[in-house]
Amino acid sequence: MAEAPAQVVEELFRRIDDGRWGELAGLYAEDAFVAHPLRGTHVDGRTALGERFLRLGTFRMRVSDVVVHETTDPEVVVAEYRSRGPGFSAANVQVVRVRDGLITHSSDYHDHLRMAAARGDFTGLAVSYESSGGTHEPLVAAPLGSPRDVVWRLLDGISATIPGTRADLYADDAVVTHPFHPTAPPLTGKDELRQHFARGGGEGLRPRHVVFHDGADPELVVVEFEYAGRVGSGNPVVARNVFVTRVRDGLIVESRDYADHVAFAAATGRLPDLLAAARSVVTAD
Structure with a gap:
C-alpha cells in the first residue's frame, strides 16, 4: 500500500x-x-x-x-x-x-533572501517582477465568515480606500508573522495590525492566480497567490506569496504570511535596505 x-x-x-x-x-x-x-x-x-x-x-x-x-x-x-x-x-x-x-x-x-545573505552573494536574487497586467479573479462561492471567505476579503482589500479597515478581519488578540522578512517583528493584536495596514502601499495592486487549500482542520486555510500591479512611483511588480491562516468565529486569529518581500523592495527602491537587514541576521555557523 x-x-x-x-x-x-x-x-x-x-x-x-x-x-x-x-x-x-x-x-x-x-x-x-x-x-x-x-x-x-x-x-x-x-x-x-x-x-x-x-x-x-x-x-x-x-x-x-x-x-x-x-x-x-x-x-x-x-x-x-x-x-x-x-x-x-x-x-x-x-x-x-x-x-x-x-x-x-x-x-x-x-527564504532565498537569508540563504543568499549567508553565501554573501545576492546575484540573481531579484527575478523579473514585470507585471503582465494581472486580472481580478472572483471568489469561488464560500460561506460568509468561512476561512476561505475571510482570507479572500483580506487579499481583495489590499487596494482598499481606507486600508486600516483590513484589521477588522482579525481578532483582538491575533498574531501575524512574516517568516520571510529578516527582521520584521510579529504583529500582535488588532491595534498593531490597524497601524500596519494604515501605512498603505497596496493601492495599485490586485490579487491574481489565487489558489486555496482548505485544511482538514476546519479553522485552517492556505492560499497561494500573486499581487500584481504598480507600486511606489508606478513601478510594475508581481509578488508571489503563500499565507497559512487560522480563522475562528469569522476572524483571523493567527497567520504566517510568507510574502515576497524582495519583489516589493525591488519595485519600491528599498532593496538595499532589505539586503542590509538580511546580512544583519547571518549567523556564524
Whole structure:
C-alpha cells in the first residue's frame, strides 16, 4: 500500500536532514514538476531533480520544526518547517501533491533572501517582477465568515480606500508573522495590525492566480497567490506569496504570511535596505 502524502513528505525531510541527497529523487514521480515561485524557476522530471540533488554533494542542511497540514484534497499536504545550514536558519513552506506514494507536484517557497545573505552573494536574487497586467479573479462561492471567505476579503482589500479597515478581519488578540522578512517583528493584536495596514502601499495592486487549500482542520486555510500591479512611483511588480491562516468565529486569529518581500523592495527602491537587514541576521555557523 502506498504511503500517505504526509508520510512521504516527512520521509523527504528525514533524507534531507541526513544528507541523503542521492535518495531524494526516488520520492518523486518520473514526470514530477517542482516549482520555485519566488525565483520564477522550476525543475521538470525525476531525472533533472536527481541531478540537481546530487550537485549538493556533501552539503548538510538540518530540518526542524516540521508541521504538515493535511487538506480536504487527500493528495495535497502543506508543510511548514525550518532549515539550517552554514550561516542561516530559514523558514520554508511547500505545497505538495502525492499520488500513489510519489510526489507529482510541489510548489516550494524558500527564504532565498537569508540563504543568499549567508553565501554573501545576492546575484540573481531579484527575478523579473514585470507585471503582465494581472486580472481580478472572483471568489469561488464560500460561506460568509468561512476561512476561505475571510482570507479572500483580506487579499481583495489590499487596494482598499481606507486600508486600516483590513484589521477588522482579525481578532483582538491575533498574531501575524512574516517568516520571510529578516527582521520584521510579529504583529500582535488588532491595534498593531490597524497601524500596519494604515501605512498603505497596496493601492495599485490586485490579487491574481489565487489558489486555496482548505485544511482538514476546519479553522485552517492556505492560499497561494500573486499581487500584481504598480507600486511606489508606478513601478510594475508581481509578488508571489503563500499565507497559512487560522480563522475562528469569522476572524483571523493567527497567520504566517510568507510574502515576497524582495519583489516589493525591488519595485519600491528599498532593496538595499532589505539586503542590509538580511546580512544583519547571518549567523556564524
